Amino acid sequence: MILRRATALDLPAIMQLERAGFPQREQWSEASWRSEVEGADRLVLVATEPEEAALLGVITFLVGPDTADLMRVVVAPASRGRRVGRGLVRTGMLHLRTRGVDTVLLEVRHDNDPAIALYTHCGFATLHTRPGYYGPGADALVMSAPVEADLPPLAGPALKGMNA
Template sequence: MTVGTRSAHWRDLPRLAALERQAHPLDAWSDTAWWAELASPRREYRVAVPDAGAPPGGDLLGYAGLDHGGSTADVMTITVAPEARGQGLGRRLLQELVAAARAGGAEALLLEVRADNAPALALYDRVGFDHLSTRRDYYRGEDGPVDAHILRLLLPAGPAPTPDEKAAEVAR
């Protein structure tokens, strides 16, 4: 079995929703919200699977979603299953969103992240995102309000894609 990534399929929905509930127990998207996400023509979802050859609907190791919004695209969500973290899957999924945003004509990719989410901040830093702005006390935390950081990756037109982006394009 080889770990792989591919576009999300509606048959993945039960596993997507289950992984979401496991990773985000306090604010998981509902099944209805997932249906709407997968059905929207603006959205593009990628999933990581333990067996690249398996048909849609089986085990998932992670997922990531993009909103195509014209010149600016947004990362909707990115999650790797707890047991699969630290092995490069988050970076791989994020690079695929970067490649998809670029392919869709976006000039910038934006995302929002909790200021106390160290693993996510490390991932975004590694991939090249810069801090754009901060929404003070945007989230509720166990010890009080938590800021939200808005991060941005510029996607200038012209230059050849990075090796990571090229690999992501080939994998699509």
């Protein structure tokens, strides 16, 4: 698995992930993803296999001076449970550390068990709940994780195109 910065050339493959990952009413548009990929205050990473056009996964962070927000992470259904998500989160956090970020925040639906499990494995803990944030009965958990100074490096994936 290769992890690298996304470019606008990845947008069609990112949209494939988006359509496979979310029900239609929750899907981001290509224009939204273009803003992520091209935004100076964003960090967007993709996971790929060499020589393959399709992506394994994508993650995007909104990067502030001290904190970052994990805005979205999605892994192709056929690649789930193979630690692609974990690689994206942890590699993103390693990179954020080099940009001076010490805390990462996110919101997640209270019933998204795979995502909550992924985030918990990556060091996130729940700060509080926002009732009805995603609609009636659909609460959000607000989670945060420190960007540890001693975060162990990821074994495995090569890092390409990771310049700040």
